[in-house]
Amino acid sequence: MTITPARTPGLAEHLKDKGAAMRAAAGRRPHDSDWDEEIGAVCVADDATGVRKVRIGDWSFIGDGGPDIGGFGLGPSSPELLCAVISTCLTHTLMCMAALDDIPIDRVEVQVRARNNDARFFEVPSDAPDVPHDLKATVLLTGPSSPEQYATLIAAADERCPMLKMVRSQHTIALLTAPTASAD
Numbered sequence: 670m671t672i673t674p675a676r677t678p679g680l681a682e683h684l685k686d687k688g689a690a691m692r693a694a695a696g697r698r699p700h701d702s703d704w705d706e707e708i709g710a711v712c713v714a715d716d717a718t719g720v721r722k723v724r725i726g727d728w729s730f731i732g733d734g735g736p737d738i739g740g741f742g743l744g745p746s747s748p749e750l751l752c753a754v755i756s757t758c759l760t761h762t763l764m765c766m767a768a769l770d771d772i773p774i775d776r777v778e779v780q781v782r783a784r785n786n787d788a789r790f791f792e793v794p795s796d797a798p799d800v801p802h803d804l805k806a807t808v809l810l811t812g813p814s815s816p817e818q819y820a821t822l823i824a825a826a827d828e829r830c831p832m833l834k835m836v837r838s839q840h841t842i843a844l845l846t847a848p849t850a851s852a853d
Contacts, residue, residue: 688768
């Protein structure tokens with residue numbers, strides 16, 4: 670009688686399942702047009718807190734600023750959310766690439782930090798950039814793979830992470846005006 674050992678829960682096991690799921694999806698959707706989708710989010714501020722209520726699909730969260738900018742600190746600021754977006758995308762890119770390349774990882778941690786200066790909002794002269802800048806991402810991978818494998822994986826993710834690419838390049842955004850509704 671052969672006894673199959675129980676699956677060890679954890680990220681390394683998840684990455685095996687993720688790789689299989691990704692390879693199967695690529696087989697089912699072999700054309701780039703199969704992957705084209707429209708994504709989006711909506712943000713509404715409509716109460717005395719000024720909190721920004723964000724809705725993305727079935728998920729919602731809030732954004733806010735601190736007291737110096739008239740907020741209450743009830744949620745992360747937009748620059749902090751940018752750091753979070755980069756952090757989660759780089760983490761996911763590392764996981765996807767590790768899953769497809771069968772590189773075991775027990776833990777991925779990506780910390781993204783940036784400098785931010787809101788002086789211009791207050792009409793305070795500043796030589797600092799008016800966008801988050803000096804972004805730094807620190808990646809920590811733990812598991813049974815070699816440091817060389819992890820260094821190669823990090824370098825590849827640095828080139829392929831969609832949000833890193835977005836931040837590093839310039840894109841236009843069409844700013845459309847919706848019809849104005851009365852606040853009856």
